[in-house]
Amino acid sequence: MQKLTRRATALAAVAGTGLVLAACGGSDSDGAGGAAELTISANAVSGGKNTEEAEWIEEWVIPRFEAAQAEAGVEVDVSFEPSGVDDEQFKTRLALDLQAGSGPDILTLDGIWVGEFAQAGYVEPLPDLDWEGWDHIPEAVAGLAAYDGELYGIPWGTDGxxxxxxxxxxxxxxxxxxxxxxxxxxxxxxxxxxxxxxxxxxxxxxxxxxxxxxxxxxxxxxxxxxxxxxxxxxxxxxxxxxxxxxxxxxxxxxxxxxxxxxxxxxxxxxxxxxxxxxxxxxxxxxxxxxxxxxxxxxxxxxxxxxxxxxxxxxxxxxxxxxxxxxxxxxxxxxMSGGSVRAVNPASEDAELAYELLTFMNSAEAITAAVEGDARITARTDVNEQVLADDPMLSFVADEVLPLTTYRPxxxxxxxxxxxxxxxxxxxxxxxxxxxxxxxxxxxxxxxxxxxxx
CATH class of the missing domain: 3.40.190.10 (Periplasmic binding protein-like II)
Structure with a gap:
């Protein structure tokens, strides 16, 4: 993989930080104009395709993020846009929304789509903001979210x-x-x-x-x-x-x-x-x-x-x-594949969207996402915990991921x-x-x- 020219990072998970963030667009995250609104999209639906991911978003991510923000003095309503279609159909629909300047605040991409979406301007490089998660994501794995030397999102699951x-x-x-x-x-x-x-x-x-x-x-x-x-x-x-x-x-x-x-x-x-x-x-x-x-x-x-x-x-x-x-x-x-989460450049509350992005990729959140179904994640700290009893998956996480490559x-x-x-x-x-x-x-x-x- 081409060496990254920037160590792109994002905001830390928000629980206990007490941050109050101003809106970047039409929504207002300080509560003066009502609750901020964020949406998450993934090709997952409860009871159907990728049901575990859908249930994790609806039952773990949304209520916990809203509660953490409330404790920090920020009122936010997060909604989930489920889907259960063919991946190419999902990709096409997402691209059309982004092209029109709409679409979800948090979007899930197959890593193979990152360059195509970046070339079209549908996603933008991550800002240089401090996030502890990068200390636990090997550079080879971060490459799943990279295009032309820049990081456009955060990888959350991979394989080998x-x-x-x-x-x-x-x-x-x-x-x-x-x-x-x-x-x-x-x-x-x-x-x-x-x-x-x-x-x-x-x-x-x-x-x-x-x-x-x-x-x-x-x-x-x-x-x-x-x-x-x-x-x-x-x-x-x-x-x-x-x-x-x-x-x-x-x-x-x-x-x-x-x-x-x-x-x-x-x-x-x-x-x-x-x-x-x-x-x-x-x-x-x-x-x-x-x-x-x-x-x-x-x-x-x-x-x-x-x-x-x-x-x-x-x-x-x-x-x-x-x-x-x-x-x-x-x-x-x-060779590895996997998925990436990114922020919509057209988000009306980009700062809060980055808060949600890093929250979804925190160690606690990723651990909850794979509970009961050991899978390789992008985070080494999570892998050490959830894969401890599986020598094969631990082998991939420890020995394969540091040397892997990705499709262009x-x-x-x-x-x-x-x-x-x-x-x-x-x-x-x-x-x-x-x-x-x-x-x-x-x-x-x-x-x-x-x-x-």
């Missing part, structure tokens, strides 16, 4: 990609129970050993458009980072570079070498099938996000539950192609992602060489994003 492996299959193949490959060659060597087991697919590396964004996030982008390159360098899109060609060569090594199932990559439910195969002991190594641990093989409510998950499933960092070959000279790499938050990215999926799919299916697939990708890049560096 790792290598998952089946320890029981590893034992059968004579591989170590505690496995940490140091290079791509080490991964291929382990896959070769697993290939000797009957009925076992050694390695699942997502490829093709049927896998969708999973191909890009759990395949092409972390591998590309392992060559020392990123798909966008801050100025231009990466074309048919040596790193991309080498990434596609690994796909050829896996699928051309019989270490993966190329047919699975073309099936509409191929990713789900790969989950089921792993849970059934029919797949040795899988590149996935921590979602796989939390929601797929979780013995309590997972979509492909493994009763012996805690004993049979291992995890490891994704290595660079060779030690030191990764982005920034790293030995290991990852640009409007062209979704189309670029499809081109990458097509390139990986063509190589996995044996329809194209790595060199030809890279050139085809670059040609498409010229059409959707104006070319490469």
């Amino acid at each position: 990609r790792v290598l998952f492996y089946n320890k029981e299959l590893f034992a059968e193949a004579g591989l170590p129970a505690e496995w940490q490959p140091g290079s791509w060659a080490d991964i291929l060597d382990a896959a070769e050993a697993l290939a000797g087991l009957e009925g076992v697919t050694p390695l699942q590396l997502n490829a093709g458009t049927a896998m969708g964004e999973a191909t890009t996030m759990q395949g092409v982008l972390p591998l590309l980072a392992g060559t020392g390159e990123e798909i966008h360098d801050g100025q231009d899109w990466t074309g048919a570079s040596p790193g991309l060609t080498r990434t596609l060569q690994l796909y050829e090594d896996v699928y051309g070498g019989g270490l993966g199932d190329p047919v699975l990559q073309q099936e509409a439910q191929g990713r789900d099938r790969s989950f089921e195969q792993f849970a059934a002991g029919e797949l040795g190594i899988l590149v996935e996000g921590d979602y796989f641990w939390r929601s797929v093989v979780n013995p309590e409510g997972g979509t492909a539950p493994m009763e012996n998950r805690d004993d049979a499933v291992g995890w490891a960092l994704i290595p660079a192609a060779e030690p030191g070959a990764g982005v920034g000279g790293q030995d290991f790499v990852s 938050p640009l409007a062209e990215y979704p189309q670029v992602s499809v081109l990458l999926q097509e390139a990986a799919g063509a190589v996995a299916a044996g329809d194209s060489s790595p060199e030809d697939a890279a050139r085809d990708y670059e040609e498409g890049l010229g059409e959707v994003a104006g070319g490469a560096d």
Whole structure:
């Protein structure tokens, strides 16, 4: 990630501060003209999509923030605008509101939208105001809310990609129970050993458009980072570079070498099938996000539950192609996603909105948000507490997040992602060489994003 040119910060949580803030627009936060009004928007609705987030906002954030402000002498009414639609539909509606100079005071963005909204002027860089929370958010994680060296919001949830492996299959193949490959060659060597087991697919590396964004996030982008390159360098899109060609060569090594199932990559439910195969002991190594641990093989409510998950499933960092070959000279790499909260530039009470923003991202608030459902947050202090009993999620929080990278938050990215999926799919299916697939990708890049560096 490009180094941030400013350590953007926001106001501290307000409980007990006694601050009385003047309105920035039509509302009046000193009580003289009635209660100030703030709105929070998220693609969440009680009883529907992201119900836990909606209930947290309605039942924890709003009453506690209003009470804290009342104690500080400020009367404020906070309302929640729920939604439960497709993410792209939510994004479009939010963008139209912001374009018209309206919309909620606090908005929730997918990190991949930040650059696009910043370019359009829908969000603005955070002001330089003191907030303790930045001491607990690693700079790599703060990058989720960054565009062109500026921070536009506060990240609140994130994730990380790792290598998952089946320890029981590893034992059968004579591989170590505690496995940490140091290079791509080490991964291929382990896959070769697993290939000797009957009925076992050694390695699942997502490829093709049927896998969708999973191909890009759990395949092409972390591998590309392992060559020392990123798909966008801050100025231009990466074309048919040596790193991309080498990434596609690994796909050829896996699928051309019989270490993966190329047919699975073309099936509409191929990713789900790969989950089921792993849970059934029919797949040795899988590149996935921590979602796989939390929601797929979780013995309590997972979509492909493994009763012996805690004993049979291992995890490891994704290595660079060779030690030191990764982005920034790293030995290991990852990719992360997540959400960001920001303040609407058109807010009539921006100062109070920043109070609400930092309140929602305080340690107490984030801890309440993940109560009963251990998830990785942007705050290290919260992670240390809520993930203490989960070694896998703690591993991601402690070892993966400090070295992770993010997708470029640009409007062209979704189309670029499809081109990458097509390139990986063509190589996995044996329809194209790595060199030809890279050139085809670059040609498409010229059409959707104006070319490469």
